[in-house]
Amino acid sequence: MGIQSTIEASADKFTPAMQRVASVIRDNPGVVLDKTISDLATACKTSVATIVRFCRTLGLSGYAQLRMSLATELGREAAQYGPGLTLGAEIARSDTLQEMASKVATLEMLAIDETVSSLDFTALERVVAALDTAQRILLFGIGASQFVAQDLHHKLFRVGRNAFLMADPHEAWSAALLSPPGTIAIGFSHSGNTADTVRYLEIARQAGALTIAITGAADSPLAQAADERLISHARESRLRAGAMVSRIAQLAIVDCLFLGVAHLRYEQTVDALQKTRDVTHPK
Template identity: 40%
Template sequence: MLPNLPTALQRVGEQVLSAPAGVARSTILETAERSGTSPATVTRFCRALGLPGYADLRLAMAEETGRSSSVAGWEIDIGREINPSDPLDRVASLVATAEIRAIQETIAQLDLQAVDRAAEAIDKARRVELYGAGGSTLVAGKMQLNLHRIGVPTWVWGDVHSGLTSSVLLKPGDVAIGISHSGATQETLEMLSVAASSGATTVALTNVPDSPLVEVADIVLTTATHETTFRPAPMASRLPQIIVLDLVYVAVAQRRHEQTIAALKMTADAVSGHRKGPRVKKVGQ
């Protein structure tokens, strides 16, 4: 129906399609703000779908995203709470199913042209800097290890003072990546803003496509998340973030195929002497 809807209703529809689970958890005002419309427009959208109102849309989205699904033999309702008395096998299925669904939704809504542009910029960059705070720094660290191992000069900054003193020295052609689930973390926003002012190509990785971080980014990469009882959205966002950055890394590696293969072999050989071989059993053991 999307192409045939009025422009304002299309914006609501795009928000629903990009984050159906988020709509199921959001108020009508939150959905209106995220789609850049008004509550009245969201209500008109619901009626265009044949639904009486927003409460019915939320229910429909909850049923669509939280219904029992069968993944690798698991049957679990990812919308249910984890209770203290739940057996560990059911908790494991719930967590795994939520992660799988988040990855699927992340890839489904991901702008692959943006991934391609990010990879192209990184491949040509003099240096790459990643900014984050808290758990986002851990995600940035994994990307730094990946790129560093194939010869891309890469740094991670989780401390705003160090990040600012580095980002102000960036130049056109350098790449700066800011990672924030909310897209509103002040420290990350500040570091990426300075990088942008320095002329670097800026990339935002966030779950909120209309966040402040996006406003200072040349390239935007977005994720989807599924919360569980003890893993709120910022914690649940880590694996989808890693998946997106892994995709960017592989796209960079493709562009420098021979160099990547040689670098991976050299780095593997460099640490091979620090791995213990299989334990040889003595006679009688």
């Protein structure tokens, strides 16, 4: 995972002063390359000690390693996506529609790349194998995460899997509580802090279901409530209504899950997809 995505995923660990540091770097990651640690502390209205704590919260030894990591990351991204875009920068009031579209498109491509390249494929294989033999698959998320859950439900249901998408927390909790043997419960939350989704996985786990978290925070309450965790990575813009980039990252995991399940029963899946296509697109 890149350092900018690590900053995004670590937001809940930051003190108010450290959040100001994160905000300044988010708006312009190049500021770290241009400023000394003292200059950055002044720009963030904080102390040098806070900058050091910020770096260590990210798992870095100090400011020098932060500068080196960001310089490497920004150089690699500029080579891949072009130097004309300040990657990681917030959408500005002065941006044109074309500039905004370029920024969000680049961040979405980065999210897919970072998510897939960082996936725990051993865990992914375990989840795919479990889905293949599951008697019941329960899917739940709130807000934009529900759209991601809905996408996986659509894909699994279309190839004949016994998948259920819950519409509200009480329905999800009830289904989780009454999980029969062979149930898999998947919870979706980018932050990993959505209380209703966390409770859903906790109930399902207590009922004996295999619980899976699809989240952007590996040490979040949702991840802790899960037997298996699939982690997405995304740098989200503050100028958004619900999830944008993080939704794309989660959908990449959904596609990997579906392809894994489909591949295990290749001929059966192709046949099911053709039959459902024929019935929904009659000649």
